[in-house]
Amino acid sequence: MLNSLSLSVLILVFPLLVSGQNLQGYWQGVSYQASGGPSTYYPASLNLTQNGKTVKGSYTEQNPGTSIYAILNLTGEVSGSLLTCEMNGFIREDPLPFPYYWCPYATGSWTYDSVTQTLKGPGNSPGCAGRLSMEFWRLMLISDSVFCAGSLVKATVTGQNIKWYTDSTLTNAVFSGNTITTTLNKTTVFYVTQNHYNTESPPIPVRLIARSASRTTIDTSICEGTSLLGYSQPGTYTDTFTAVNGCDSIRVLRLKLLPRYIDTLRQTICEGGSFLGHTNTGIYRDTLTSSTGCDSIRVLLLTVNARIYQTIQETICEGTNYQGYLTGGTYRDTFPSVTGCDSIRTLQLTVLPISRTTIEKTICAGSIYEGYSQAGNYLDTFTSSNGCDSIRTIHLTVLPMLYTIIDQTICEGEFYQGYNHSGEYVDTFNTLTGCDSIRKLTLKVTGKPVITLGQDQQLCEDDSLVLFAGQFSNYHWQDGSTLNTFVVHSPGIYSVTVENACGIAKDEITITGRACSVYFPGAFTPNKDGKNDVFRVLQGYNLQDFHLSVYDRWGKLVFESANVTKGWDGTLLGVSQPEGTYVWFSTYKKSGMLNMQKGTVLLMR
Secondary structure, eight states: OBTTTOOOOSOOOOOSEETTEEOOEEEEEEEEEOSSSOOOOEEEEEEEEEETTEEEEEEEEEOTTSSOEEEEEEEEEEETTEEEEEEEEEEEEESOSTTOOBOSEEEEEEEEETTTTEEEEEEEETTTTEEEEEEEEOOOBOSOOEEETTSEEEEEBOSSSEEEESSTTSOOEEEESSEEEEEOSSOEEEEEEEEETTEEOOOEEEEEEEEOOEEEEEEEEEETTOOBTTBOSSEEEEEEEEOTTSSEEEEEEEEEEEOOEEEEEEEEEETTOOBTTBOSSEEEEEEEEOTTSSEEEEEEEEEEEOOEEEEEEEEEEBTBOBTTBOSOEEEEEEEEOTTSSEEEEEEEEEEEOOEEEEEEEEEETTOOBTTBOSSEEEEEEEEOTTSSEEEEEEEEEEEOOEEEEEEEEEETTOOBTTBOSSEEEEEEEEOTTSSEEEEEEEEEEEOOOOOOOOSOEEEETTOOEEEEOOSOSEEEETTSOOSSEEEEOSOEEEEEEEEETTEEEEEEEEEEEEOOOOBOOSEEOOSSSSSSOSBOOBSOTTEEEEEEEEEOTTSOEEEEESOTTOOBOSEETTEEOOSEEEEEEEEEEETTEEEEEEEEEEEOO
């Protein structure tokens, strides 16, 4: 609000959370004198956040038809549909107060309408602009955002003097008004603004989601005489249904017809055998399921031939074989006869046992037992009184020197097995078996943790940096987080406590802010006095794809650079250019967004 020149108020009240509605965001509107004298309408806007019933944010007001504006802090509290608040303290004034004076304090009382998405009510700046009226509109989608591809779409938003764009840079306007009606074949994002008192709001993206028709293809076969989904003949059938999302669901059925089969089979088998479950001579008719899943009729003409039988008795020593057999018993073997059927031989076999002696022996490496010095199983064969073998088996175990490897970590000041320094230690002991046991100990001594977050740093507005605490067992940052990294978004003092098996350590770092807004000066003096000799971008931190070009008043390019640190020294091909006004253009990316700036610069010598 302007004292004496402005009739509007810079502080207002409105409900942030009413009946569960979330009102945080950007609102565009106007303030004007409530009564008495001529009213002047001042473009205004709100940028709000909420936490329960508490409102915080900023209020911006502009002097009509000028670039003069001011931004104040806003705080308040919601009760029902009413928010009471006060505004106290400037965030920014442009230009400085003279010859304008913005009132630094005001209160107000606002009512929220969830249907129209408006905030309306009085404001009061005691001793300054007096009683005022204020109105604000919020832009938001109130219609369905999902539709079927190719259908007619009708999307409605709240707000005043709505414009619809197809790009976020607001260069291609396609419609004006709260409701847009169009046909879309794919998901589309519109960028929507509202305009009030010659002020256009920032764009709000409205995403209209297109759902395509689903299509299912079924390739299958049926047996002759059956049907599937109402179809019994081969062919391709297309049916259209309505899916649960309201869009078309198309089913394509490609149907094949499988025939029946009849097969006659002649087969001869031997007695005791079977063929396809049949054991006797005869004619059998069976109905089966073919590999296609359909009926297959089989006619079997079966003939059964008789067997031939023979009995043999034999004695052998254990370890030898007779007709392939090594152990005593009765064996029944089947051979093919001249008829192609079974000839059955019965063998009654007796096996005389071998005398066996087993010795279990353990020696240390380097010793000998019965001529053997290596671990293993040794078999020696002798002849017994019955003419069969007598076999001695030695199971020899050779105990090696035991070799144990231990990897151990201790804290500084502790001992392990008598050692307290990092290194490798080899010790030799006697085991219970009397053989050597060698132990190799690899000892690592760990000190108490040491943590450093580095030197204090500066942080640009809207930038961030990552603090790394190192590798330890546990981490505890100043906000209670427990990762080994912490992302800093704002200035402040940040600390971390780390812990390993040997103790804890703590460090802190101070992050200060600095101005990083991109700025081009309006004049420079290239007189080589070391002061303002070069025209270039100021505060050009974290810029990508930077480009700067300068033109004289006839449109001739006199300077061009893609280096953010390089500027124009007022010369062209080594020749000093005359004093006067020059036009400059610059494009760059910051925080992933493309920016374009242009202006004039005065060259003075």
